[in-house]
Amino acid sequence: MKQMIYASTATQTVNFDVIQKILTQCVANNNEFGISGMMIFDGKQFLQCIEGNEAEVNQLQKNIFSDPRHQDIHVIGEKEITVRVFSQWCMGYLNNERAIRQVFLDVSGSEEYALSTLSYEKAKLILLKLSYMI
Numbered sequence: 001m002k003q004m005i006y007a008s009t010a011t012q013t014v015n016f017d018v019i020q021k022i023l024t025q026c027v028a029n030n031n032e033f034g035i036s037g038m039m040i041f042d043g044k045q046f047l048q049c050i051e052g053n054e055a056e057v058n059q060l061q062k063n064i065f066s067d068p069r070h071q072d073i074h075v076i077g078e079k080e081i082t083v084r085v086f087s088q089w090c091m092g093y094l095n096n097e098r099a100i101r102q103v104f105l106d107v108s109g110s111e112e113y114a115l116s117t118l119s120y121e122k123a124k125l126i127l128l129k130l131s132y133m134i
């Protein structure tokens with residue numbers, strides 16, 4: 001299986017309704033294609049992990065990366081995995097900006113808030129810690 005983590009910035013028009021639409025697509029498609037994962041949104045940036053069979057992850061990655069609802073997409077990394085980290089979520093979602101910033105600070109030790117510059121392991125840890133708060 002493959003696991004991939006990226007960060008991106010929402011385009012101007014992204015609001016609550018748009019996020020709802022994205023999450024509806026996530027539930028429908030990810031269940032069908034055996035994708036699990038976790039996504040956080042702080043009002044500006046997304047950080048998302050997707051995991052599943054390699055072909056399905058690659059296809060979803062193509063779709064997501066060509067989606068006009070976000071930009072400045074930065075792949076933090078990808079990894080071959082045998083066990084899923086987010087198996088209970090077809091796409092866990094949290095948008096609590098305060099919690100996101102606090103966990104970022106705890107994990108990165110840095111006051112400078114920049115999701116895209118995280119290492120793979122730190123990004124995964126942030127997503128994992130925040131998944132407990134859903």
Ligand SMILES: Cc1cc2nc3c(=O)[nH]c(=O)nc-3n(C[C@H](O)[C@H](O)[C@H](O)COP(=O)(O)O)c2cc1C
Nearest residue numbers: 022025026029030046048063064065067069070091
């Ligand atoms: C930040 C972000 C994350 C997304 N994550 C997923 C996802 O996990 N699963 C998914 O099916 N679509 C996701 N999408 C939507 C896809 O880009 C695409 O619109 C969707 O897969 C198309 O689905 P459809 O063919 O059923 O319309 C995401 C979009 C954005 C902007």
